Amino acid sequence: MKLLGRYLSRVVLNATLAVLLVIVGLDYIFTLLEELKDLTESYTLLNAVTYLLIRLPERIYLFLPVGILVGVLIGLGSLASTSELTVMRAAGVSIPRLIVHASRPVVVLLILAMLVSEYFLLHWAQTAETYRWEARTGRQAATVSTARDLWLKEDLSFYRINVARDDGRLLGITLYELNEDWQLERRITAAEADYQEGEWHLQDVREIQMADDQLKEKRYSSLVQPLPIQPEFVALRAFAPSDLPPSRLWTYGRYLESKGQASGFYWLAFWQKVLMPVTVFAVVILAASFTFGPLRTVPAGTRVFHGIIIGLSVKFAQDLLGPSALLWGFTPALAVLIPAAICAIWGMWLIRKAG
Structure with missing residues (x-):
């Protein structure tokens, strides 16, 4: 069973890393093309490439949920297309157990993402903006943010x-x-x-x-x-609320509330970061249920398409519910949890139906 778990985890991890490489690579190229419009004699192509490289961890963090979703779909889908999942189930391994094995690399990636968000993202953002400002102005600055x-x-x-x-x-x-x-x-x-x-x-x-x-x-x-x-x-x-670590968002949100100032967007960003693992696991359950259910025999391209649609739907739902929460006065945490709960319930229903 341990060997089977390691094999399943490795397949999902490799697929997720490959998807992240493709998504982040494409995003880097398109962002670089956009940055070319700001090139000057002092801010050269090399400076633009370096600036975007410094901000690369931020882009990886941004695309991690979609990368995990599509990676799980591709990893489990490849095993389903070769009937390996069928053999595993015939050997007595339940669907929930298979999902647990597939979720192990997801847990590791999420822990790394949370640590990076808390301790490194803000520093890298400051460093990147300082580097860009110095390159464009040709001056050394003690502070530019x-x-x-x-x-x-x-x-x-x-x-x-x-x-x-x-x-x-x-x-x-x-x-x-x-x-x-x-x-x-x-x-x-x-x-x-x-x-x-x-x-x-x-x-x-x-x-x-x-x-x-x-x-x-x-x-x-x-x-x-x-x-x-x-x-x-x-x-x-x-900095935008999305650039701040959860601890800073918590502290600053409470400070703004004590001063009677608007703090909604900071609380929304806080709950989006803290509850990101809940959202990711919800879409992972849904992705896994599709693999064992309606998408088990479809080509890999179709699974990728469905994964992107699911990820974008959850993202759009959270983006729409976030401002609605601030407008109607309910906690921003619900704006994150409601789409995640829908995905999780739908996925568990499909898994139960497939089992």
Whole structure:
């Protein structure tokens, strides 16, 4: 039984790696062709190739669920086409046992993907963007990852930040302070802000107060002013939620909630990353059920086609349910779990029918 398990796992693993190689390779070529439009005298073809190579792990992580799905279909399908699965079942190996053996390489790949997502993807994204910026500008930069035009709110105060750099510095700060009647009471502008000893220090400050139908202007070279953002979270604004590791998404989501700010997209990205194994195993069950059921005798190309359709359907369903969850107010976790549950239930029904 151990020999049979290793053989089945090896077939599925080899098929999955081959599928990933093809998908990621095609994506790399098409992305490189798109990048060619941005070539300059300083940003050459070699720079573009290197930039995309640095971001290659991110693309592998993105296409891993589809690669696993199609890999399971091809691996099990190849065994079905040579009647090896029929022989295994005739020898007394149940369908659930065969699926368990086929899922072993999936578990290993998912563990590696979760570790990479948590500890490496954000660093690689920062490194890639820094390399690209330096190549295009010809300058050495200590920091280039920035978020632009941020709007923050705390009580009756609204903050606009032109640039938030990933070293914790803020550039171009504007504060609008309203009274209880929602009338503008004070406006502060500052060229930049640094976080020192637990406080934000604004530089080159201009303050305008509205009182008794008069405007009073004051200027400060430096002013201590509380801002509704922590330096450790400034860098996170420079990246899309999908680029952040789950631990950062969890921490930042709770921080935004405590400040009464919108956190839905960060929670959606968090649940998509944390529940990715659930989604993958659900589509694996469905893919395996097709192999033992309606697709056991069809050509490999047909199985690949069905695998891509299933993967895209699940992806589109989650993409549609995600914004719907934010709009209607239910937990974003359901946007991930509902399509996965449908796949799992459908797959188990087909397996039971085939058995």
